[in-house]
Amino acid sequence: MEKLKFENVVIGAGPGGYVAAIKLAQLGKQVLVIEKDTLGGTCLNIGCIPSKALINASNMVDKIKLAQEIGFSVSMEGSIDMNKLQDWKDKVVKKLTGGIGQLFKANKIQHILGTAYFQDAHTIEVTTSEGKQLVEFDNVIIATGSKSIEIPNFKFDEKKILSSTGALSLREIPKHLVVIGGGYIGLEIGTYFSKIGSKLTVVEATPTLLPTSDQELVTIVARKLKKRKIDVLLETKAKGVKELENGELEITVETKTGEDKIINADYVLVTVGRKPNTKDLGLENLGMEIDKFGFIQVNSKLQTNIPNIFAIGDIVGQPMLAHKASKEGIVAAEVIAGHNVELDYYAMPAVVFTDPEIASVGMFEEEAKEKGYNVKVGKFPFGALGKALASGESEGFVKVVIDQDSQEILGVHIVGHEASSLLAEGALAIEMGATAEDIALTIHAHPTLPEALMEASEAALGKAIHLVN
Secondary structure (H helix, E strand, O other), X not given: OEEEEEEEEEEOOOOOHHHHHHHHHHOOOOEEEEEOXXXXXXXXXXXXXXXXXXXXXXXXXXXXXXXXXXOOOOOOOOOOOHHHHHHHHHHHHHHHHHHHHHHHHHOOOEEEEOEEEEEEOOEEEEEEOOEEEEEEEEEEEEOOOEEEOOEOOEOOOOOOEEOHHHHOOOOOOOOEEEEEOOOHHHHHHHHHHHHXXXXXXXXXXXXXXXXXXXXXXXXXXXXXXXXXXXXXXXXXXEEEEEEOOOOOEEEEEEOOOOOEEEEEEOEEEEOOOEEEOOOOXXXXXXXXXXXXOOOEOOOOOOEOOOOOEEEOHHHHOOOOOHXXXXXXXXXXXXXXXXXXXXXXXXXXXXXXXXXXXXXEEEOOHHHHHHOOOOEEEXXXXXXXXXXXXXXXXXXXXXXXXXXXXXXXXXXXXXXXXXXXXXXXXXXXXXXXXXXXXXXHHOOOOOOOOOHHHHHHHHHHOOOOOOOOO
């Protein structure tokens, strides 16, 4: 069996793995990347990028409706060409994944298409289409990502019972789509389909949508779902599904009263969470510490209990975010290169691409109170923001959480148009230990959406100009 020797190996070429590989190469290290499928991993190929491309496309439907409202003669007559839409989405994905290949080449990074299996703490067996080969290494970074969780009686066939992967590749518009799971993936993809013409029903087992988000922000999203005539069934559990002779699906759910209810639809999308890809890697041969959910345990330097083996991204636990994986990849690479660094999750931003978007960084209001801070909150509504009104996007608000004693910014939470972009200023403010006065004294261009952060900071200080204090 052929044997290769590399200083460093990265298993997985998603947003954690490929970033780690590039950083290692930049630091003068020899790197081999092993990827079983396509460069870019889940995020670029079947997750973040294709979903945001399709969501952005569906937002054009709302733009057309706004154009009609303000006097333009624009029509939505005729069908959406789903083949053309999917082809466009695929072009976006291909451009990004191709870019990774070019970066690998420029940084002299080698990569193998195949699956990796640990024989010991310094040897991996790689299975490719041409056979098997051994790779010896000094250090390895495991970045194998995660996959959608299946639930009993809803096995993915990606034809009628879909994971996010199948849903993002559909080349027809469902007449009625049932989404099981009211988290960010279900609501993002579900809203996309609702905008392009599908009837949508959301089934969520807990009492709230987006249970890990600030519920004050979620209220705005829930209100918009209601406006769109999307049925939301809370405290409701999916029990089973069967396909009828006409091809229609009959979904049985148990409501909060304990009664069974039948929902007829043509597709079911199951989005109840994701689980780490830590099986079939041979980790049992290493004595690696893994929790009961399959997550690899690491320290602040991303090292496992085996010092030369690192793990990053979804496989080390929540939050399962692409930008978290990338940051972890950079830290792991720097540790391998001998730098004295470790990871700090304090200012980790999180975004939900619903309509409107939700974006958060830092502590929630209740969390800050529980930690003993003297909390003060400042809010500013988009409805009082000139740019938001002029853009026809007046739903939502900015919420700034500060410590009243020091004025330090503890959290920034936004629901509204372009919340994902607005959040960056809040993340920077928290990372640098800024105060509410720092943002309030910073002159923001007018009329712009970022003015809302300045106004909310002024409100937290009791100095609001465009609100009654």
